[in-house]
Amino acid sequence: MAISAKMKDFVANGSMIRKMFEEGTRLKAIYGADKVFDFSLGNPNVPPPDIFKATLKAVVEADDPDLHSYMPNAGLPATRAAIAARLAAEQKVPVQAKHIVVTCGAAGALNIVFKVLLEPGDEVLVSAPYFVEYGFIADNHGGKLKVAPTKSDFSLDVEALEAAMGPRTKIVLVNTPNNPTGKIYSAGSLEALAAAMKKAGSRYGRTIYLVSDEPYRKLAYDGAFVASPLASCPDSIVVTSYSKELSLPGERIGFAAVNPEADDLDALMGALALANRILGFVNAPSLMQKVIVRLIDQEGRDKGIPACVDVSIYQRKRDLLAAGLKAAGYEFFLPEGAFYLFPKIPIVDDNAFLDLLKAENILVVSGAGFGAPGYFRIAYCVEDKVIQGAMPGFARAMEKAKKLGK
Amino acid sequence: MAISAKMKDFVANGSMIRKMFEEGTRLKAIYGADKVFDFSLGNPNVPPPDIFKATLKAVVEADDPDLHSYMPNAGLPATRAAIAARLAAEQKVPVQAKHIVVTCGAAGALNIVFKVLLEPGDEVLVSAPYFVEYGFIADNHGGKLKVAPTKSDFSLDVEALEAAMGPRTKIVLVNTPNNPTGKIYSAGSLEALAAAMKKAGSRYGRTIYLVSDEPYRKLAYDGAFVASPLASCPDSIVVTSYSKELSLPGERIGFAAVNPEADDLDALMGALALANRILGFVNAPSLMQKVIVRLIDQEGRDKGIPACVDVSIYQRKRDLLAAGLKAAGYEFFLPEGAFYLFPKIPIVDDNAFLDLLKAENILVVSGAGFGAPGYFRIAYCVEDKVIQGAMPGFARAMEKAKKLGK
Numbered sequence: 001m002a003i004s005a006k007m008k009d010f011v012a013n014g015s016m017i018r019k020m021f022e023e024g025t026r027l028k029a030i031y032g033a034d035k036v037f038d039f040s041l042g043n044p045n046v047p048p049p050d051i052f053k054a055t056l057k058a059v060v061e062a063d064d065p066d067l068h069s070y071m072p073n074a075g076l077p078a079t080r081a082a083i084a085a086r087l088a089a090e091q092k093v094p095v096q097a098k099h100i101v102v103t104c105g106a107a108g109a110l111n112i113v114f115k116v117l118l119e120p121g122d123e124v125l126v127s128a129p130y131f132v133e134y135g136f137i138a139d140n141h142g143g144k145l146k147v148a149p150t151k152s153d154f155s156l157d158v159e160a161l162e163a164a165m166g167p168r169t170k171i172v173l174v175n176t177p178n179n180p181t182g183k184i185y186s187a188g189s190l191e192a193l194a195a196a197m198k199k200a201g202s203r204y205g206r207t208i209y210l211v212s213d214e215p216y217r218k219l220a221y222d223g224a225f226v227a228s229p230l231a232s233c234p235d236s237i238v239v240t241s242y243s244k245e246l247s248l249p250g251e252r253i254g255f256a257a258v259n260p261e262a263d264d265l266d267a268l269m270g271a272l273a274l275a276n277r278i279l280g281f282v283n284a285p286s287l288m289q290k291v292i293v294r295l296i297d298q299e300g301r302d303k304g305i306p307a308c309v310d311v312s313i314y315q316r317k318r319d320l321l322a323a324g325l326k327a328a329g330y331e332f333f334l335p336e337g338a339f340y341l342f343p344k345i346p347i348v349d350d351n352a353f354l355d356l357l358k359a360e361n362i363l364v365v366s367g368a369g370f371g372a373p374g375y376f377r378i379a380y381c382v383e384d385k386v387i388q389g390a391m392p393g394f395a396r397a398m399e400k401a402k403k404l405g406k
Numbered sequence: 407m408a409i410s411a412k413m414k415d416f417v418a419n420g421s422m423i424r425k426m427f428e429e430g431t432r433l434k435a436i437y438g439a440d441k442v443f444d445f446s447l448g449n450p451n452v453p454p455p456d457i458f459k460a461t462l463k464a465v466v467e468a469d470d471p472d473l474h475s476y477m478p479n480a481g482l483p484a485t486r487a488a489i490a491a492r493l494a495a496e497q498k499v500p501v502q503a504k505h506i507v508v509t510c511g512a513a514g515a516l517n518i519v520f521k522v523l524l525e526p527g528d529e530v531l532v533s534a535p536y537f538v539e540y541g542f543i544a545d546n547h548g549g550k551l552k553v554a555p556t557k558s559d560f561s562l563d564v565e566a567l568e569a570a571m572g573p574r575t576k577i578v579l580v581n582t583p584n585n586p587t588g589k590i591y592s593a594g595s596l597e598a599l600a601a602a603m604k605k606a607g608s609r610y611g612r613t614i615y616l617v618s619d620e621p622y623r624k625l626a627y628d629g630a631f632v633a634s635p636l637a638s639c640p641d642s643i644v645v646t647s648y649s650k651e652l653s654l655p656g657e658r659i660g661f662a663a664v665n666p667e668a669d670d671l672d673a674l675m676g677a678l679a680l681a682n683r684i685l686g687f688v689n690a691p692s693l694m695q696k697v698i699v700r701l702i703d704q705e706g707r708d709k710g711i712p713a714c715v716d717v718s719i720y721q722r723k724r725d726l727l728a729a730g731l732k733a734a735g736y737e738f739f740l741p742e743g744a745f746y747l748f749p750k751i752p753i754v755d756d757n758a759f760l761d762l763l764k765a766e767n768i769l770v771v772s773g774a775g776f777g778a779p780g781y782f783r784i785a786y787c788v789e790d791k792v793i794q795g796a797m798p799g800f801a802r803a804m805e806k807a808k809k810l811g812k
Contacts, residue, residue, distance in 0.1 A: 002670035007677045068654040070449045111686035136684035248474040250692025264408035271413045278542035280517035286656025
């Protein structure tokens with residue numbers, strides 16, 4: 001056998017999602033792409049903002065001799081400074097350039113943070129439903145995912161998280177706005193979580209870090225404010241990416257920001273830069289780093305980044321989808337951010353219901369993959385006509401499910 | 407303590423190089439940048455070729471709606487196909503798109519290959535001198551570096567490698583043209599190595615993979631051909647990047663190419679794509695993937711990529727440096743490729759000699775970091791005036807060393 005036993009397992013288990021892609025390709029070949037309603041992937045369909053495109057062209061035209069050069073592993077000093085200034089203004093925390101590591105997206109940031117913090121056997125505590133990737137990333141660095149429930153409306157259940165903290169807890173990981181539920185965690189719940197972590201840390205004689213994965217921060221609806229643990233928890237790290245707010249998922253650009261009051265700060269920053277190097281990222285792509293700093297500087301570093309995709313488009317899609325699903329009898333909480341909706345499966349057999357949807361050429365993702373069986377995820381970052389076209393199928397599947405009974 | 411014990415160690419040991427950077431900054435502040443001769447970093451100083459710059463502008467101007475989108479984790483199908491066609495034409499091996507994973511540079515490629523192949527405790531066998539990063543990357547994935555010597559002229563010592571193969575050997579790693587020696591390994595030595603690996607693999611009942619790290623392939627002097635194990639070893643994987651041949655080290659774009667005859671091929675390719683995802687690379691940066699395919703297509707996929715930095719510039723720098731060092735009495739082998747020269751230290755105390763160079767404001771890297779004490783590395787990817795300006799200092803350091811005696 002060539003590949004490691006663990007990777008062989010991962011490939012076998014990971015193949016469910018791949019099979020769904022293959023199923024989508026197969027269905028599209030048979031029925032035509034416009035007759036298949038693919039809600040499986042969180043691939044932003046709103047184009048990058050015009051100011052991003054203009055800035056990219058300007059950076060490329062500028063003939064900067066260092067446009068593609070090596071740089072410090074933590075990123076270009078100017079980019080780190082601009083990101084820090086923006087974050088400080090936005091979240092009212094005195095973050096400086098030295099607290100930022102520019103990364104290959106949020107996934108790159110999570111990998112370096114986990115690499116640096118975890119001892120073998122340490123636990124990463126997360127609330128279900130959670131993004132499937134977290135388990136793999138914890139495992140990459142010798143850690144284990146420990147899962148606590150959320151409340152019935154998918155809000156943080158701080159008591160459940162507190163009960164799950166133990167002597168091996170090193171990281172508590174939150175994702176807000178949440179993939180797959182669209183929930184935004186309240187400032188109050190994050191403060192309560194920080195207090196519970198501090199108590200547990202004292203009990204077990206170790207620092208527990210709150211890591212907040214926030215790539216959907218700018219995709220918040222109805223003017224909702226996305227609270228961040230940076231403000232309430234000294235031992236906190238924000239990881240994020242520009243993939244969603246600028247619709248750049250293929251470019252792999254994001255950052256990790258460490259709270260200026262974090263324990264063992266200098267060692268932590270040095271180790272994050274080293275991890276960025278030795279895990280093979282080396283540095284986040286230099287051209288995109290130059291674009292980000294120029295985007296931020298266009299409005300002033302204290303004003304936040306001016307560029308963002310048009311969130312009202314996603315909000316309209318959410319409303320369109322929610323109205324249709326509600327009329328068809330689905331139960332769900334209205335997403336407050338991100339571009340996922342996470343309805344209940346109306347019968348006990350999840351796969352039987354997903355098969356009913358597939359028979360309507362509707363592709364979604366089972367909640368089981370997010371640690372939440374009994375639900376399914378609809379990624380509505382798709383064209384309106386896909387949402388509209390799928391509605392009769394969603395309704396028919398519900399009718400058939402009702403006939404099957406509970 | 408916040409960070410893991412291992413990372414704390416790594417940061418402490420990694421700090422030697424960081425201290426050298428700091429030393430460089432300090433010296434430049436005191437004496438002026440033009441009075442400090444910094445040969446420490448392998449940062450290409452030849453600009454990217456004009457055709458690259460033009461292609462980048464064309465790709466950005468084309469307003470491709472999918473320019474920054476998600477894609478399969480192994481890369482854009484068109485980019486994989488173009489890279490495969492180029493490699494097949496160049497190395498006479500029938501590599502196809504499905505054998506390619508586009509990666510975040512060679513460091514990203516090495517990380518996914520090691521992640522996929524290594525069981526905990528498996529060994530990666532390498533010849534010294536070797537690139538310092540290899541030890542970290544093996545450790546990232548539970549592996550251990552095992553080091554065999556090269557011959558006295560830095561060519562492959564296949565007998566020594568064969569003697570070092572054991573029941574835990576999973577990977578033999580070669581780097582040609584070599585960093586830090588500039589040696590190109592001969593086709594004959596790679597064939598002998600492949601045969602030795604096959605014998606050891608049969609003895610221990612496992613497949614041993616030959617991984618060839620080739621980012622300096624296009625930087626070969628005097629028309630030298632760089633042989634590749636792809637042609638002689640079925641269980642072989644090439645990892646490389648465009649960092650050096652296109653002078654793009656900040657952009658993180660490269661690939662892994664698996665031999666079409668490799669053992670367990672389909673599982674291997676699936677696992678490499680999954681590793682690219684879960685290690686947080688997700689995919690190599692999309693804009694650069696689009697540039698690479700367009701560059702290759704400009705001359706035709708069977709002709710190889712037309713674009714490369716002007717290698718004659720590096721060759722001239724090599725000759726300039728070699729002539730000066732020879733006149734000053736240094737012993738070394740003339741580099742056949744890459745942009746490093748690796749002279750002998752003329753006295754027994756390495757650090758004492760490096761201090762003599764530092765007293766001349768000359769910054770180089772100790773060979774000990776490459777598993778080769780008694781030598782030092784000069785990265786000559788610098789302006790000619792740095793080489794010329796350093797020559798009197800190199801000569802004086804040699805005179806002083808001679809007075810110190812052996």
